[in-house]
Amino acid sequence: MEKRCFGVDIGGTTVKMGLFTVDGKVTDKWEIPTRKEENGKYILEDIAKSVKERMQRDTLTLEDIAGLGIGVPGPVKEDGTVLKCANLGWGVFNVADTVRELTGIENVKVGNDANVAALGEMWQGGGKGYNNLVMVTLGTGVGGGVILGGKILTGSNGAGGEIGHIRVNYEEKDVCGCGKTGCLEQYASATGVVRLAKKALEKKEKKTTLVADDLSAKAVFGAAKAGDELAMDIVEKFGFYLGMALAHISQVIDPEVFVIGGGVARAGQIIIDEVSKNYEENVMFALKNKAFKMAELGNDAGIYGSARMVLD
Template sequence: MSRVCVGVDIGGTSVKIGIFTTEGIIQKKWEIPTRKEESGIHILEDVALSIQHTVSEMKLGMEEIIGIGIGVPGPVVNEKKVIQCVNLGWENVEVADKMKELTGIENIKVANDANVAALGEMWKGGGEGYKSIVMVTLGTGVGGGIIADGKILTGSNGAAGEIGHVTVNPSETVVCNCDKRGCLEQYASATGIVRETKKALEHTDKDTVLKKAEHLSAKMIFDAAKAGDEFAKEMVENLGYYLGLALGTVAQVVDPEAFVIGGGVSRAGDILIKTIERYYDKYVMMALKNKTFCLATLGNDAGIYGSAKLILD
């Protein structure tokens, strides 16, 4: 086997790890639990030991690893230092230096998890073939990553690409998790569309199957819309409006070639993509219309692919 690189995606519950060839072919992937006790002091130790053990099992030497890329759920400065990861209990952690110390590998690069997911999708996923993409992840929250000319756009504090906190409704009174009001995440996440639908159900006289749902979910709303439920279709239109507005705003600044939509809500498929496209075109200038919108394809592996790609750039 030729020399390899390692992609690591540190999440609040588990750490995903993959070993890749320099051509981007995955050789092995696995997960370990994220030990968050004692302010997450054991996480990097666990990752290093797991990599060393697996490399040995594969009959490779650590000297055959050209580098380790790491995605973390928080802002990163200079591809090295994590300012804060609330989900991990980290504050001001020199991740790159610590991993160098633990593994003996010099080439360590660190980036925000949403950004590396976007990089992974550009490299080997839904955005393959493009060099400039915006990825939006629609899950419990709304994450985002911006790739410009093949490189992650990080910003001065590592916080660029936080698309979920673009303000789309200045009149909102409920506070978002980020302490602002009217963020995209409050409307376009899985929890957001459910929240908006529940509010609308209190005031509608329309007949809808959603009134009978004991535990309303985003999937139920999309399924009902696909089946022709007029009220559910209005809720999907509402979601598309907010996403189209926000992504139109982003496009006016970064002018990507394509948008890649991922996360659990993206499983709705074409109905979601077509609705976003329609509203997006309403909120951009002529030169930015008719962008490509596509679905992410790497799923939970996007982070390890993108982290590996950090090393190869």
């Protein structure tokens, strides 16, 4: 029998799980609730139980399993030690060791969820065919993952790729959730785009179809596509700050491609157009003309990347 591997992506509400062939085909995927009570003590037990049930159903033995990978919402060291996952209630402990004990699977790898999603996109998504990439996830916040030579860049404390808190505006007065001011997340996330729209509406400098009590990033990008001047200004600011941040990242990482995903990225080509234009204007000559791609795996990127982790 061809070996299989499990990919697990732990979210705040559900744990996404997938069973894969070693060449990247998903043969089954499912979800279980994330039980966060008692500081998340049941999460790994529930995952182990679900894995064992799936193995029994498919008559898989431990010899048939190439490994099990897990993505978690927090910094993770290379040995599988989590350095606190506040929204799961976890403190510092070794997730990989715990899962090995619970499942009997020896090859267990653990990574930060954004980094793991980047690996998934490299394996079977928008970054397929590239070994050096930066993934940008534009959701409620701004997440990132860096892949170099086909491997996740974790950093010494598992915090590599945290691009949302690169400071891009030293004149900003509003405070970011991290406690600083002028972070990329304040301009390029869904909440950041809405913040910019509210400020623009307060000034009333341009006519617009946007309404203050019905604002969303989707509404802003939709209005911009329709030619709304105020919305177009907001999208230009979004593109300026994100393009500038990616130029800074490129001058350290020199990736082959930028892969852009997350809910905001559903706006489509307008994102690529604005960001790549501002990237080109802010980067040195040797780093111009990088590829910009949209992510393709959606919410499944985490399970793909988690499975891919165990195959090295």
